[in-house]
Amino acid sequence: MTTLLGVAISSVFIGAISDRVGRKVVMLVLAWISAVGSIVKYFTRNTFWGFSASNFAFGFFLGNAPVGMAYIGDIESDKLKKDNMLGILVGCFVLGNSGGGIIAVLMNDAGLFAPLWVGAGLMVVSAIVGHIYMIESGDSRLGNIHDSRIALDLYEEEKKIKRPLAIDKKTLWNIVGGALLDNIGSTGLFPLCLSPLAMEQYYTQFVKRGEEPIMTIDSYQWLSVCVALLVIPSTQMTPYVFTKIGVAGTCVFGNLFTALVTGILLAIGNMAATDLAFGFFVFVMYAGFPFTVFSQLTTGPMLDVIAPEDKVGFVQGLNNSSMNFGMAIAPWAFGILADSTSTNISIITGIAFSILAAAINAILVWHPLMGRPKPKVPVPKKRFAHEDEELVNKILDGEFVDPELVFDINRDRGLHGKPALIPRVRPYSEEKDHLNSLADQVCAVAKFREEMFDRILHGIASNKSNPDNFEYNVEEVCKIMNSVRGNDEELMAQSSSDLGAWMGEYLADNGYDPHTASVLLKQMFMIAFPSISREQEFTPENIESRLVKAKRVMAKYVRESAEKPFTVTSVLGNGPAIFYS
Numbered sequence: 001m002t003t004l005l006g007v008a009i010s011s012v013f014i015g016a017i018s019d020r021v022g023r024k025v026v027m028l029v030l031a032w033i034s035a036v037g038s039i040v041k042y043f044t045r046n047t048f049w050g051f052s053a054s055n056f057a058f059g060f061f062l063g064n065a066p067v068g069m070a071y072i073g074d075i076e077s078d079k080l081k082k083d084n085m086l087g088i089l090v091g092c093f094v095l096g097n098s099g100g101g102i103i104a105v106l107m108n109d110a111g112l113f114a115p116l117w118v119g120a121g122l123m124v125v126s127a128i129v130g131h132i133y134m135i136e137s138g139d140s141r142l143g144n145i146h147d148s149r150i151a152l153d154l155y156e157e158e159k160k161i162k163r164p165l166a167i168d169k170k171t172l173w174n175i176v177g178g179a180l181l182d183n184i185g186s187t188g189l190f191p192l193c194l195s196p197l198a199m200e201q202y203y204t205q206f207v208k209r210g211e212e213p214i215m216t217i218d219s220y221q222w223l224s225v226c227v228a229l230l231v232i233p234s235t236q237m238t239p240y241v242f243t244k245i246g247v248a249g250t251c252v253f254g255n256l257f258t259a260l261v262t263g264i265l266l267a268i269g270n271m272a273a274t275d276l277a278f279g280f281f282v283f284v285m286y287a288g289f290p291f292t293v294f295s296q297l298t299t300g301p302m303l304d305v306i307a308p309e310d311k312v313g314f315v316q317g318l319n320n321s322s323m324n325f326g327m328a329i330a331p332w333a334f335g336i337l338a339d340s341t342s343t344n345i346s347i348i349t350g351i352a353f354s355i356l357a358a359a360i361n362a363i364l365v366w367h368p369l370m371g372r373p374k375p376k377v378p379v380p381k382k383r384f385a386h387e388d389e390e391l392v393n394k395i396l397d398g399e400f401v402d403p404e405l406v407f408d409i410n411r412d413r414g415l416h417g418k419p420a421l422i423p424r425v426r427p428y429s430e431e432k433d434h435l436n437s438l439a440d441q442v443c444a445v446a447k448f449r450e451e452m453f454d455r456i457l458h459g460i461a462s463n464k465s466n467p468d469n470f471e472y473n474v475e476e477v478c479k480i481m482n483s484v485r486g487n488d489e490e491l492m493a494q495s496s497s498d499l500g501a502w503m504g505e506y507l508a509d510n511g512y513d514p515h516t517a518s519v520l521l522k523q524m525f526m527i528a529f530p531s532i533s534r535e536q537e538f539t540p541e542n543i544e545s546r547l548v549k550a551k552r553v554m555a556k557y558v559r560e561s562a563e564k565p566f567t568v569t570s571v572l573g574n575g576p577a578i579f580y581s
Contacts, residue, residue, distance in 0.1 A: 188350015
């Protein structure tokens with residue numbers, strides 16, 4: 001309790017100090033002093049007040065969680081990655097606490113205070129590793145990494161977080177207050193459901209009767225320290241849940257699930273004490289715990305989006321302060337309540353706090369940065385910030401655009417590993433009165449594609465790179481072509497379906513009666529569009545063959561359009577089949 005109170009008080013200031021002097025120096029100072037603190041606590045172990053005072057004093061130097069969270073906010077601007085990293089950091093914090101408990105259980109024979117030496121050694125290792133590997137935000141090494149990603153970042157701007165100029169105090173206290181209530185409510189689950197509820201039900205009453213207990217002390221110790229290991233699956237699940245119901249929705253889910261699991265454990269704990277009941281108790285606790293942690297993994301990401309550039313540490317510090325204050329006071333307060341009333345009433349009170357936390361956090365679901373994220377626009381259907389808005393919108397809407405302009409955009413995308421724009425397939429009803437203008441445009445498109453294939457083939461043959469003329473070696477060409485083609489199967493299928501509907505409506509509207517001549521029309525279609533390749537991926541082995549065949553098809557269309565107006569009708573009814581060997 002005294003340690004957590006020290007952490008709660010210091011977290012208010014440590015985060016703000018790191019905003020001014022830097023994250024790394026604060027982390028290193030905290031690590032070294034904490035190592036010394038573990039040793040001091042060992043030598044004050046013989047007096048209660050001396051040990052409590054040293055725990056409180058050195059608790060001031062254990063508030064490194066907000067500094068670490070602020071550091072992530074400094075170095076990562078991708079929102080999805082940042083939310084994931086913040087969740088992992090909180091998970092590591094919980095795991096660290098669990099690891100201390102595991103070390104204590106393993107060293108039980110060496111004495112209650114012997115693990116303090118292990119803790120001191122680990123803090124020294126932490127300080128050394130941090131000194132060598134931690135890169136302060138603004139360091140030139142991070143700058144080099146960011147510089148190497150500038151071009152790619154042109155295609156990732158929609159993920160970047162624009163920090164506010166000032167703190168939204170109403171939202172801040174909503175988040176902090178919800179976090180405090182959540183930590184108080186979580187006390188009803190852990191430790192109250194384990195001790196005193198499970199301890200009384202499955203150990204104490206058996207010992208009093210001189211019987212063999214269902215749960216031994218060793219079992220209790222392992223159950224209490226290992227449950228925190230389940231935060232690992234929590235950190236892996238939360239990024240996915242964030243994308244489905246938002247960060248605030250995930251927090252509310254965690255609050256309500258905490259209340260649910262606590263209620264179920266309370267019901268099981270009040271049943272007759274049997275091996276089966278104990279098995280169900282452990283199963284529910286361990287199966288439900290990963291979902292209860294969701295609420296604690298969301299507070300950091302929610303606070304990060306409302307923090308100005310120079311207040312990230314301060315805001316995260318307030319969060320850590322409320323969490324530790326709740327963890328310090330709640331067990332003591334609930335213990336007094338249980339002694340004056342009953343364990344059941346104490347646990348029910350914890351459930352009430354969890355439900356109240358859900359109600360408070362539910363307000364945040366409507367916050368634009370914390371609610372359910374908008375459906376992501378597929379990359380082939382979106383415009384990136386550096387691309388010409390009017391031009392891209394025309395392409396996406398299926399309008400005719402100079403093929404060279406379309407090529408320039410899609411080539412740039414391919415060079416950065418992004419798929420080409422996929423235009424909307426306009427329905428036939430929208431274009432039936434403009435078929436002549438549609439036919440007039442095909443010559444320019446086919447001729448440009450023919451010339452483009454020539455340039456690509458020349459680059460492959462010469463094995464020289466001339467990006468301005470779209471000439472690359474065979475490996476580069478395959479990489480670009482595969483990127484441009486994309487792999488969004490849903491979009492591909494939709495475009496194919498829409499195009500098929502267009503063709504069917506055209507044929508029906510122009511006297512072909514596709515419902516009676518489908519076999520013939522398929523044969524005619526195959527003549528007009530001979531197979532280029534059945535392979536989906538461009539490879540060094542098939543790239544030249546595919547390009548040559550595609551070029552021949554384009555050349556055929558160019559010749560025909562020069563002789564007479566090009567229409568789908570003329571293509572479907574013209575010439576013998578072309579077979580490629």
